[in-house]
Amino acid sequence: MIEMLSGASVGTFKNLVWIIAVVIGLLFLIGSRPSTLRKTAARVITALTAGTAAFAAANLAVVFYILAHLMDPRWSVGRDATIESPELSAGPFFQPITDTLNDILDGLTGNVNNVIALKNAFLTMPDFIVAAGWASVVLVGLAITNRILSSIIEKDQMKQIDQNTRDLADIRAQFGLAPFQDARVGAR
Structure with missing residues (x-):
């Protein structure tokens, strides 16, 4: 997997993050059909919550990948170009001095x-x-919505x-x- 990521561009990472989020969200929609409109809404909100959490996590994973590969030239695309050191040359008498200066310049240029x-x-x-921050903000809203909807469904079920129980x-x-x-099952 890491070998596949070594050739991926920043745009590919952005697309991959969205693909992961959509796939995770869709996985939460798989299953038996909900019986009521509220349960359908709860499943959709749960899928959105899972997809948003996956989106935030995938964005943070890309950040950690970039941190692990800081010197990778992919992050320089369209940004500052690297510099090259000039090659100093002189006659045979000054060659040892120019070689030393070239080594110093190469080290400085590399740094x-x-x-x-x-x-x-x-x-x-x-x-x-x-992107991960905004996903986290949306995630809080979705979690609150999910909890409210779950509470409503629970009250309906009770x-x-x-x-x-009364009918029985x-x-x-x-x-x-x-x-x-049994007092827990008794009629009122």
Whole structure:
């Protein structure tokens, strides 16, 4: 998997994040059909919540991938170019001096190029960090909506259970059977 990512561009990472989010969200829609409109809405909200969480996590995973590969030239695309050191040359008498100067310039140029690559990587990461942040904000709203909808569904189910218990108690009474003995199941 890491070998496949080594050739991926920043745009590919952005597309991959969306694909992961959509696939995870769709996986939460698979299953038996919900029986009521509220349960359908709850399943859709749950799928949106899962997809949003996957989106945030995938964006953060890309940030960590960039941090692990800071000097990768992919983060420099369209950004600052690297520099090259000039090659000093002189006659045979000054060759040892120019070789030493060339080595110093190569080391200095390499360090400057590392700083440029680091800066470019840090300029690429905010796209993913901001996307993860917004996904987290949306995630809070979805979690609140999911909890409210779950509470409404739970209250409806409790009303239905109470109604079924009363109906069963009425049927037992019509047949002359004794009322329920268990206090948790007893008719009111």
